[in-house]
Amino acid sequence: MTGTTSSRGTRVLGALTLAGMAALLLFALVLSPQDEVQGEAVRMLYVHVPTAIVAFTAFFVTVAGSIVYLWKRSEWWDITAHASAEIGAVLLGATLVSGMLWGRVSWGVYWTWDARLTTTALLFVFVLGYLAVRRLPMERDRRSRLAAVVGLLLGPTTIVCHYATTWWRTLHQGPTITRLNPEIDGIMLFTLMLGMVVFALLYAWLLIHRFRVLWLEHRVEDLGLDAALAERRSEAEDGGTLVPSP
Amino acid sequence: MFRDAALIAGKDLRLEARARVALNQVAPFALLVLVLFAFALDPDRGVLDQATPGLFWIAVLLSTLLAVQRGFSVEAADGVRDSLRLSALDPAGIFLGKVVAIGVQLLVLEALLLIGVVVLYDADPGGIALLVPTCLAATVGLAAAGSLYGVLSAGLRVKETILPLLLLPVLAPVLIAATQAFEAGFDDRMGEGWRWLGLLVVFAAAYIGLGLLVFDTLLEEA
Amino acid sequence: MFRDAALIAGKDLRLEARARVALNQVAPFALLVLVLFAFALDPDRGVLDQATPGLFWIAVLLSTLLAVQRGFSVEAADGVRDSLRLSALDPAGIFLGKVVAIGVQLLVLEALLLIGVVVLYDADPGGIALLVPTCLAATVGLAAAGSLYGVLSAGLRVKETILPLLLLPVLAPVLIAATQAFEAGFDDRMGEGWRWLGLLVVFAAAYIGLGLLVFDTLLEEA
């Protein structure tokens, strides 16, 4: 073991992510124009939307991991689901914060009771609930299986959040980018796409590291097993009594 | 499966007949929530009229929480979960039985609350044709999701706190859809109401389906 | 008495440090309540602005319920009540210890919620001078009344349902007074606010006094 969770691949990925971040900053803050309606505030878009979409993706990875885990009992997918939900929670937190800052500028308030915002907040709390289950003090396998069932439900919650603007009449922007004929300026669109790519890279980079940390934690637990078995068996040798002989 | 469901539901309803928890405790609690929140939201500002459906469903939601806690604290006692695992009962049957038992209690409660709302808030229950199926569909959804999380948390030492945390966000769509359907019903905008009802039916079906699939795992692990 | 209170509070806070229930479960739950209720009350009608303080205190109230349930489910387990009765602990000390442990958890929670409210509801916390003592007084009242009813219900088989039923009406005055004090604080009508604060202090003192007197009986009989 190298003593770290990085490898050549992740170092490349990390470098790419950092370079991408720099490029994103450049495009978002300098190269892309102001918006006619929104003014400078529109620059929030380049964080807000990519983090949201990457967070949603992360939750679907968790859903997929949960399904595969329940089906095949694969530890690999269990850890993937766990790590992905953690990073998704952080990213969704970034969405919330950037959205609130943006809202403060363009709506005059940090928050309003709009369906999109509410469902986003619910989704966030739900992920916190999922992570709370992940932290319950109980046997690892049992906890994983419980968490997998809860993780399944991230799917519908995310879908509701995504379609909130379509199902309810909302103040929040409806789907603008995902439409085939985007109505936004070319360089803005490019910057947005760059943001998506950069946050996707960031997600992948963090996911791999988090995965490795969790994997190693499991291995450390398992490593202890042989020693624990030997120690347990030795209880039988010293007479099997609880009282140490004087 | 249905025989097992009947056995479980019968046992739960017998327990209720003996202990009268839903009747003597959950129902007054629901009324209490209604009154209390009406107070907190300051009646003289005319907020209440608009908020009636929301308050009704919040009261139902919190009562669901209590009904689920009660229904599964019974199954959490002193080795009962092991007994259930050792029995020949089909987990899907146990799930359906719990859903039925909780659902029946909730329906009675909703009937009481509806009377309460009409009297207390002077609400006008127009479109009965919409209200009744809304209640039915929402109840099935609540009971199904409640049973799912009920069994998940029943075996845990922190069940009092983790259940509300997990259950409420999942029930939120029901709260929203049912509230909207009720508003439509009270205002006689039936068309919109039916759309929300559709959502409730989908939700209920989804949770029943999910429950039949995963209850086994939950009973096993929790 | 104070030594006993410290012993009990220390034990409870050690339990919390180990299990992190208040932090991982009750706090997210409080946020959840905030979000859920706001939505149920239909935002676009301008209700929220008026209802912010009420919603804050409803969230605190429901979290108190959870904190009390958790705090006393620990004392309800497998003969612990008998152990407490047999101990040389002063019942008044046990009461104070529970109040302190629950109160500390609630205070942390309120700080979090206050941030939540300021951000989510765009509330403007004017008179901090009023808000902080309101929170303190209300918390003591909630924790005292909660501990009183917590021990009452802890020994009962129906504790999940009877506690909310008993506790909510008793806490209603706190809810109302704290809400009014907050409204006054937000609106900068300080004079009125101090009056409500006075009520809260009286309530807290009354429940602490009552608790010191009757906790003994409750521990005995429940």
Added chain:
Amino acid sequence: MEPAVHLRGAVSLIGRFPALAGVDLEVAPAEVVLLQGPNGAGKTTILRCCAGLMAVSSGEARVLGVDLVRDRRSVRRRVGLLGHASGLYDELTVADNVRFWARAAGSDQADAQAAMERLGLAGRLRDVPVGRLSAGQRRRTSLAVMVARRAELWLLDEPHAGLDQDGRDLIDGLIGDASAAGVTVLIASHERERAEAIVHRTVTVAGGTVRPAAPSQDRPPVQVPADVP
């Protein structure tokens, strides 16, 4: 003939603690075997593994012909477990409990009635809620539930504890009858004299393993009755 219980190198974890650290145990059908050993040795864990309630994470484990490592559910309805916990609904009466659990196990009302009569619960206690019973009466109710199940393997965790003199004789009788009818019985107990009088063989458990030779075994092992199925 296949053994009723076959464990070889069985490991079972509670959290990260190896409650069983490689157990070897072989029990023939209709045999009555006593597990003895110090507190925390793993007796309860062995019984719960055999009942399919706890996972065997490595080693071989076959009970009633079912491989527990692959499938630990199908064996459950075929065993009867008398554990440390009662497994009863406190708010229901004795009769309601026994009937409910008997039906849940696929037995009928007659089995439930017979079991209650056999255990002396058909009288005044019938309609007392289980939560009100004395410790021994509660234990008898759990036993009645177990008897009403008609299991092929009995797993008895300290069966004598809490029972009065009559109850002790009763359960000894039940075990004898069950074994004669072909039921395999595994007992964990600290009441050595009482338990050794009714078993065919004693096995010592310590430190999550089974000791090769049982030290207190000063009687010749009783032969398993030849006429059982």
Added chain:
Amino acid sequence: MEPAVHLRGAVSLIGRFPALAGVDLEVAPAEVVLLQGPNGAGKTTILRCCAGLMAVSSGEARVLGVDLVRDRRSVRRRVGLLGHASGLYDELTVADNVRFWARAAGSDQADAQAAMERLGLAGRLRDVPVGRLSAGQRRRTSLAVMVARRAELWLLDEPHAGLDQDGRDLIDGLIGDASAAGVTVLIASHERERAEAIVHRTVTVAGGTVRPAAPSQDRPPVQVPADVP
């Protein structure tokens, strides 16, 4: 000298059921007495009444000089009860539990430590949460709590149940030491041989009353040691 326990015509109700229907019992200081009798006879109820946990609704009842009919609280901190339930916090470790309850009883840390060592809980088990213990280990923890209390009257409900051979010897030793130090001990047990070997006298309880003559008392009653306070 005043008896440590004096019951005359004591009646105690659980709900409306007379669990004790007129009990006469006299126990001298430092005496060790066994209560035996069928399940549901009222042994646990007698012990709980003596601990001041249940009300004596009529008759005379004096324990350690306190009249229980008038005041059943002040006796509580002077007795040690080992009941059917453990009375421990499942989420705290063994050491935390023993220390907490010892301090709650007014004893100090040294008492707690000594009790844990005496009961074999000072090793690996120290830091295991009580909820994870085996049945016997849990019982030992309850015993440690009781020992750390330094009570004047021990009320032991089936003290041997669940303990292994060492534990049984240990508790017999504890009882002997306690009695020698002037502690009165009242034991309810179904393990007749084991219990009768350590008591001075056996009393039979049945149907909520104490039978005048104990039928199984075929040994001459042991004399209470004269040198105790």
